[in-house]
Amino acid sequence: MTHRKIFDVLIIGGSYAGLSAAMALGRSLKNVLVIDSGKPCNATTPHSHNFLTQDGIPPKEIAAIAQGQVKKYETVRFYSGLAVSGTKTGDEFQITTQTGDTFWGKKVVFATGIKDEMLPIQGLVDCWGKSVIHCPYCHGYEYRHKKTGILANGESAFHMAKLVNNLTDELTLLTNGPSNLSSEQTEALQKYKIPIIETGVTNLEHEKGCLQQVVFKDGSSISLDAMYASLPFVQHSEIPVSLGCELTEQGYIQTDPFQKTTVPGVFACGDNASMMRSVANAVASGNIAGAMANHELTEEQF
Structure with missing residues (x-):
């Protein structure tokens, strides 16, 4: 019409x-x-x-x-x-x-x-917007002092790490493959005791969207309460x-x-x-x- x-x-x-x-x-x-x-x-x-x-x-x-x-x-x-x-x-x-x-x-x-655009990681869709989040200004306070991950690489990962570092002492960067960080960025993260895991992520174990474990391709896992994700x-x-x-x-x-x-x-x-x-x-x-x-x-x- x-x-x-x-x-x-x-x-x-x-x-x-x-x-x-x-x-x-x-x-x-x-x-x-x-x-x-x-x-x-x-x-x-x-x-x-x-x-x-x-x-x-x-x-x-x-x-x-x-x-x-x-x-x-x-x-x-x-x-x-x-x-x-x-x-x-x-x-x-x-x-x-x-x-x-x-x-x-x-x-x-x-x-x-x-x-x-969701990455091919099992459980990501279920957690998105709940415990897998995009913005520390929108959600960071609610996960302050919690075990927190950042699923990102390169410049966006470094930017997010600097912002989130103020909210928790238990922060881990997950690059989901070989790191694209510069040597200077890597040294800065090490200075603040932020570990970098380069192994690919396969699965997010959760309870009704509340993140519990991140499982990697080699079978290892890490316990997290929340994770920031930089998605395309x-x-x-x-x-x-x-x-x-x-x-x-x-x-x-x-x-x-x-x-x-x-x-x-x-x-x-x-x-x-x-x-x-x-x-x-x-x-x-x-x-x-x-x-x-x-x-x-x-x-x-x-």
Whole structure:
């Protein structure tokens, strides 16, 4: 079905960043459509942290409160479905969903997040977001002074080790194969008594997602309470790139300080455009994206 009404802004993704952008636009009486597939990247995380007024609250509860507040703005509408393609014709953007519905907008905000690619390690999926975590700012305090591992290699491993070292005296680096650390980095880790295990990881033994043992290819194992994992990722949506949005070397959508992408009229916010994967950052960047989209619309009108 084609909905030829032209919205001021189409927001792709209705989690924290998308809802934050929608609120900013709704408060300026802009006609907005939020297209959301209902699959946030932190769906397995039991509690959100490091977000003032919401510390320790389940992510689903925060999202429900946010959606309820945004729905009070009469110019904001919601559509449940997955956006699969997008094109630009003149000054208008066309977004089509998996079921064939098509919508048009003057501006587009992508709040689509990223998709982590799980390593072939048994038990990793079960522990992800619970005891195998990605961010010391989001989860580190809860595992302070615990037996902790870091599943990473090279520069990302060294960066994470420096951050986590302050949270525990029992830290082990698991490179899951030959170490790519420089000699200087290796010496620094040795100085802080952080052991490096290069043997490949095959299995995570756990109890309902709570990590207990890491098992290696040679049959040895190590007891851990938590493990940080630096996983590869891809953009959750391919539409921004298909529209011409450039990515950074790390794979995030390139934006300026106002959340503008390299394509005029297209904004990006949240996890898809920043390595700071937190609810607080998603809300902040979404607020900026919404305000800047409104600013552009206002300037064009006058």
